[in-house]
Amino acid sequence: MADAIGLWGVPLAVLGGAVRVSTPFLFVSLGECITERSGRINLGLEGTLVMGAMCAYGTSYLTGSPWLGVLAAGAVGAVLGGLHATICGLPRVNDIAVGIALMLLGTGLAFYLGKPLIEPSAPILPSIELGWWSEVPQVRAVLKINALFLIGTALAPLLVWGLRSTRWGLILRTAGESADAARAMGYSVNAIRLRATMVGGFLSGIGGSFLSLVYPGNWNEGLSSGQGITAVALVIFARWNPMYCFWASLLFGGAAALGPALQSVGVSQGYYLFNAAPYILTLLIMIVTCSPKRTLIGAPAELSIIK
Amino acid sequence: VRAPAPALPSAAQAALARLGGAAEYVAIPTLALVVSLVLFGMFVALSGKNPLDLYFYMYQGAFGTWFSWQNTLTRSAPLILAALCTALPAQLGMVIIGAEGALLIGALAATAAALALPAAPPLVVQSAMMIAGMAGGGLWIALAGGLRHYRGVNETIASLLLVYVALAVLNQLVEGPMRDPTSLNKPSTREIGAANMIGSIPGTDIHWGFAFGIIAAVLAYVLIYHTVFGFAARVAGGNIRAAKVVGLAVGRLILVTCFLAGAAAGLAGMVEVAAVQGRANANLAVGYGFTGILVSFLARHNPLAIIPVAILLGGIGASGGLLQRRLGLPDASVLVLQGIIFVTVLASESLYGRFRLFAGRA
Numbered sequence: 264m265a266d267a268i269g270l271w272g273v274p275l276a277v278l279g280g281a282v283r284v285s286t287p288f289l290f291v292s293l294g295e296c297i298t299e300r301s302g303r304i305n306l307g308l309e310g311t312l313v314m315g316a317m318c319a320y321g322t323s324y325l326t327g328s329p330w331l332g333v334l335a336a337g338a339v340g341a342v343l344g345g346l347h348a349t350i351c352g353l354p355r356v357n358d359i360a361v362g363i364a365l366m367l368l369g370t371g372l373a374f375y376l377g378k379p380l381i382e383p384s385a386p387i388l389p390s391i392e393l394g395w396w397s398e399v400p401q402v403r404a405v406l407k408i409n410a411l412f413l414i415g416t417a418l419a420p421l422l423v424w425g426l427r428s429t430r431w432g433l434i435l436r437t438a439g440e441s442a443d444a445a446r447a448m449g450y451s452v453n454a455i456r457l458r459a460t461m462v463g464g465f466l467s468g469i470g471g472s473f474l475s476l477v478y479p480g481n482w483n484e485g486l487s488s489g490q491g492i493t494a495v496a497l498v499i500f501a502r503w504n505p506m507y508c509f510w511a512s513l514l515f516g517g518a519a520a521l522g523p524a525l526q527s528v529g530v531s532q533g534y535y536l537f538n539a540a541p542y543i544l545t546l547l548i549m550i551v552t553c554s555p556k557r558t559l560i561g562a563p564a565e566l567s568i569i570k
Numbered sequence: 571v572r573a574p575a576p577a578l579p580s581a582a583q584a585a586l587a588r589l590g591g592a593a594e595y596v597a598i599p600t601l602a603l604v605v606s607l608v609l610f611g612m613f614v615a616l617s618g619k620n621p622l623d624l625y626f627y628m629y630q631g632a633f634g635t636w637f638s639w640q641n642t643l644t645r646s647a648p649l650i651l652a653a654l655c656t657a658l659p660a661q662l663g664m665v666i667i668g669a670e671g672a673l674l675i676g677a678l679a680a681t682a683a684a685l686a687l688p689a690a691p692p693l694v695v696q697s698a699m700m701i702a703g704m705a706g707g708g709l710w711i712a713l714a715g716g717l718r719h720y721r722g723v724n725e726t727i728a729s730l731l732l733v734y735v736a737l738a739v740l741n742q743l744v745e746g747p748m749r750d751p752t753s754l755n756k757p758s759t760r761e762i763g764a765a766n767m768i769g770s771i772p773g774t775d776i777h778w779g780f781a782f783g784i785i786a787a788v789l790a791y792v793l794i795y796h797t798v799f800g801f802a803a804r805v806a807g808g809n810i811r812a813a814k815v816v817g818l819a820v821g822r823l824i825l826v827t828c829f830l831a832g833a834a835a836g837l838a839g840m841v842e843v844a845a846v847q848g849r850a851n852a853n854l855a856v857g858y859g860f861t862g863i864l865v866s867f868l869a870r871h872n873p874l875a876i877i878p879v880a881i882l883l884g885g886i887g888a889s890g891g892l893l894q895r896r897l898g899l900p901d902a903s904v905l906v907l908q909g910i911i912f913v914t915v916l917a918s919e920s921l922y923g924r925f926r927l928f929a930g931r932a
């Protein structure tokens with residue numbers, strides 16, 4: 264069968280990869296989107312992602328329930344987000360620097376606590392087979408979809424609506440556009456951003472649980488290599504719109520799947536360079552879409568990287 | 571009602587205020603360090619280890635013996651150079667966190683230079699390695715600076731993304747075109763040759779990279795605080811609009827500063843090849859670039875302060891092995907401590923100006 268479809272396997276594998284690999288990008292970017300709309304940037308999500316992956320794997324191994332693992336990952340993410348927001352709430356503290364610090368702390372903690380988890384194998388999340396109608400194994404592989412991806416997909420339009428049309432969304436956006444306006448309305452900007460960063464951390468933690476419980480589906484120290492930071496850049500590209508985050512995540516997932524897809528049909532030349540495709544793509548997209556002359560359309564005015 | 575204190579002459583008062591300010595810059599980070607050590611001790615106590623043992627072995631492994639001092643100073647060399655990669659652009663208000671990438675590219679360029687000159691005398695090879703390493707690393711970070719200036723791309727994210735690109739380039743070259751066919755388990759380039767290694771400072775096991783680091787830090791200090799260029803950079807860092815109004819070439823400032831920053835990290839990569847590894851392979855990516863970020867922040871981006879801070883962090887790194895052997899702690903415990911220190915130091919930023927003790931009015 265593999266021979267029958269030949270090079271067609273590449274676009275199929277990229278498509279499958281887009282669905283499979285995009286989920287962590289999707290959750291982290293949706294989470295970061297919420298945080299950034301409140302006027303703060305959390306660069307520490309790389310650490311949150313790794314920490315979430317470790318906690319999810321550990322919880323799933325100890326309790327036997329992968330869904331509890333997902334929840335634990337979210338909870339740890341929320342705690343790390345809370346830490347970020349608390350420190351950023353102190354006077355004269357730079358949110359970018361705190362993000363870098365939490366990136367290092369999160370990764371370090373995950374490696375420290377995750378040391379005993381490298382050997383054992385934990386139960387992982389089941390997939391939903393949507394490809395039962397096809398004979399071609401590659402098509403089946405593409406349509407093997409995970410519930411987390413579906414949840415993320417549903418979450419994107421929900422967030423668009425929530426940010427646009429609910430009371431909470433309005434308050435959040437006010438804090439992101441003008442802290443003074445939010446204060447004038449009687450809201451505590453720090454409290455709003457604390458919640459937004461905790462929700463962002465929660466979603467990023469879940470994104471991490473996908474890495475250890477679905478794909479690749481194990482725990483090791485090389486699990487995440489920059490997906491978290493790529494997702495943060497992706498939010499800029501997606502113009503702080505959750506629906507655009509969804510499409511951008513698919514694009515990045517596809518780019519990340521390019522190397523393995525080419526290798527599966529025997530093209531191993533430049534394997535490592537193809538693995539760098541998402542990072543190069545991120546840089547190229549930022550080069551094309553950013554401008555030194557004007558502020559970005561859709562950017563929350565309070566964001567430190569915009570000012 | 572007390573009589574007012576006799577007024578000091580204004581010059582003496584100013585000097586006292588400056589001294590108080592300097593003391594504040596020493597006292598607050600020191601306090602943050604102590605708090606971090608206590609927090610780390612509590613963390614380790616949670617896994618059933620005695621924190622006092624921890625502190626003892628950390629001291630022992632970092633500064634306890636001449637052997638550990640040499641280990642510490644050797645490790646601090648790449649940290650000083652990598653920290654400069656964050657500290658120099660910080661004068662312009664830029665947050666560059668891509669030293670790890672510049673280090674890898676510098677190491678690759680240096681190795682390539684050495685392998686391209688098989689018959690040249692060692693001094694020529696070493697000079698070529700140094701130039702190639704600094705140029706490679708310099709261009710790598712100048713790229714991030716250029717993207718910032720010409721395209722408005724956030725330099726923090728761009729420089730971190732470039733780390734992953736550099737890692738891919740390293741893996742690709744080491745597995746492909748530059749691979750030594752005899753390196754089976756760990757793909758590597760060919761060795762640069764024992765004659766081309768830069769060796770140790772006489773009477774010690776500390777390689778010359780440490781001296782390079784000190785020289786680079788002093789040069790960076792002079793550049794920032796005692797030249798027109800450095801003054802212009804600090805003006806631009808304080809207020810970019812004012813800098814443009816007075817006619818400073820901000821673009822050139824950014825590009826040159828980023829090039830110098832990357833060159834420092836690239837030199838660290840050259841040193842790791844020419845003094846430690848002898849060849850380029852994945853062993854180079856051990857995170858000196860990331861620890862360098864912490865060193866720079868802890869030193870408040872002051873190149874002279876970077877030297878003692880790098881030695882301290884080098885010591886923490888050096889003690890990692892002993893902690894692993896004696897206490898059975900995972901090797902990542904060093905990372906945890908670094909993360910705790912980083913978070914605590916940033917939180918302590920809010921303490922500046924809070925203590926009357928440092929205000930210079932005794």
